[in-house]
Amino acid sequence: MPDQNAERNGDGPRAPVPPCRLTASEASVMIRAGTLSVEQLARSCLERITQRDGEVRGWAFIDPDLILDRARELDKTSDKGPLHGIPIGIKDVIDTDDMPTRHNSPSYYHHHPALDAACVMILRAAGALIFGKTETVEFAAAGRQPLTRNPKNLDHTPGGSSSGSAATVADFQVPLSLGTQTGGSTIRAASFCGIYAMKPTWNVVSREGVKVQSLTLDTVGWYARSVNDLALLCDVYAIHDDGPAKPFELSRARIAVCETPVWEHADRSTHNALETGSEALRAAGVETVPLILPPPFEELSEAQVIIQSSEGRAAFLSEYRVNYSGLHPILRERVENRENITRAALRRAYDVAAQCRMIFEEICTDFDAILTPSATGEAPAGFQSTGWDIFNRIWSLLHVPCINLPGFRGVNDLPVGLTLTGPRFSDRHLLTVANDVSRCFAARQASVARSVSTCDK
């Protein structure tokens, strides 16, 4: 049962696929059928990591003995949960009870939480094999940058702050990983690395045990190499829309194409991706409709910055008081409110966000989904920055579910993705749409590849 929308190295005659290249859904079927053991899968992922980690540097902590012990235990278990034996990387701002949680902060180098975060507890209860902790920007906020490189081009950032979670899934080191998003920390890195990611509706997954930066914004998200795998985690986290699934047929769909009020920051790669994606949809029979968001949405990007920064004042006060020397100067300045953001500005930011949420819900009733950029363009070169979240902020602040769909290439032949979004609590419907749209994008990519290879001849 091959995962039809799975990304894989598609060229050449079919060699046996090493288990590390399977999607979670594919591996799960084989484990259940007894044609793959959890240990075999774990060893394949560990081999890949051994080959690649020196270059990609996605892991903040990994212990092969711990993984293999747990894999063998899982192989002996008759009680098989929905994620039985599936390796999953955990962003290192999310607590784990058997591995350190370091937040890329020297103050936490020896920190061993007593409990798993709620989102990890639920994974373990579903039989997942917690593989290790993935690299992050300091506290998933700002400050110390991770050493992780983009597996598609080692001279470029993989994006962040969920850098390691995106890079390790893109590099076939694990099929799944957890990230977090406050500005664009999940979706942008998926775009840069050419994989699937989901940031669900705000607060449908508990953030207990995840480092706090901004209660209004922080959201647990995840990476995968197929839409089916994104849905697998939605199942495990018991995310449901109201009522039965709405019928959806791509050839009768109406999808809004939204350049957003920050379109001026899109470069040629993103222009091309949005245009090409829209064309592919139209070719599949979709009615695409340009969506211009009304004026209050122009305030959202700045409102997101105000909220992230102001809520960070309270969030990092304890670090400031207790671990001052370990806290990056950028975060100290946030606590000190060096930008002089007033409470009135914060209140205004909360209120404009709330108004836009209501307006957006109205807008969404006309469409099956909304297609919009995931990033300004390709992953930038270098490691001083993980890129810019300008295209993700408004969706984070609107609390709406977002799915990154890969499938495009930028001017430097690096991946570019597009975001599908929709109203709050439409996570499952969005996955249904994403499944068909991703096949449409993949089919287009395959035809481009064929025409390129024909031209080469």
Add this chain to the structure above:
Amino acid sequence: MPDQNAERNGDGPRAPVPPCRLTASEASVMIRAGTLSVEQLARSCLERITQRDGEVRGWAFIDPDLILDRARELDKTSDKGPLHGIPIGIKDVIDTDDMPTRHNSPSYYHHHPALDAACVMILRAAGALIFGKTETVEFAAAGRQPLTRNPKNLDHTPGGSSSGSAATVADFQVPLSLGTQTGGSTIRAASFCGIYAMKPTWNVVSREGVKVQSLTLDTVGWYARSVNDLALLCDVYAIHDDGPAKPFELSRARIAVCETPVWEHADRSTHNALETGSEALRAAGVETVPLILPPPFEELSEAQVIIQSSEGRAAFLSEYRVNYSGLHPILRERVENRENITRAALRRAYDVAAQCRMIFEEICTDFDAILTPSATGEAPAGFQSTGWDIFNRIWSLLHVPCINLPGFRGVNDLPVGLTLTGPRFSDRHLLTVANDVSRCFAARQASVARSVSTCDK
């Protein structure tokens, strides 16, 4: 420097006050002056606890040796923070790194967090003496009830879910304690126990390391026996309003008296308190203005229930999956959404709350503060319930600061308090108003006591 608005047993000739009866502000002055050691204060509190804990049962965990060791360390420290040596109780849903955190849940009986919650870290960094963990309703939510009794009448509940935090402060066992509020868990218990409490604006104090029930509602709050002591904790948590303090003079003040849309649930004790309180204000020269909240506010109480319950679905899912048998059936039903609350209803609840926040801010521009009930009446008899949060919910959902002011007696001679509230981020201004209003209420109480004692003769 006696704390002028401090509650104390005021009758009879002045005997030397045992240190446990001092407010935090008073004790702090004496410790700084060298007339009281941290150990003496701690021993006085421990003596009081020894006398009274068998009846009041406010503590979930207390270790006198740990307290005295730490007290002696503090006495040796030259670096004196703003809370140097001040005993403080911590509600047992808030993580502490040197004491268990049990949440009144059998699943957590042996749980020792690796880190203090952010709000506790900040207290320790300010020199506070973390005294012990106080009794709570299971997960501060629902289910197992605490054994705590109301120190003003042992046959009555002290209120909850912050039951132990309110009772131990009211009973002179500690001068300060931390609680939390999701519905009315901080303010109501203060009203029932006859003490001061503050629920600050939502999210101005980090909730990291506090058990999650509802991100939208959960707020860290605190108890004290004077307004000055409430302000002391505002200082420590770096809570500031915009700009310099607004001038305030009680005799020129304009205070709204708000019965709220749930006034039908107020009994005679609360009717009397609101009337008597308003009269006392008018006698002090205050212009009191009846405030009738506009129609959308009628939806707020139900919206609060929908949000608390729906967010609890996600919050308790990990307990449900991992500690099913330890989780109270009421909370299991919440995870299962037995009430069939739709996502559409949740969205509507979020949106009506956001609309009311904006309207409320407008309303508040006309007043220095708003006076409103803290509870339906006195503490109910028995321990099956900690009372009803119907008068607190709307303020929790509006995210506004609330201060409980004691000073009234109900039909059974138990305490009744009133709430002062105002716009988001006006915490410091509200403390200024509360300081004057509490003196006004205390003066009225003293004059009532004098007239009663005259009649007795």
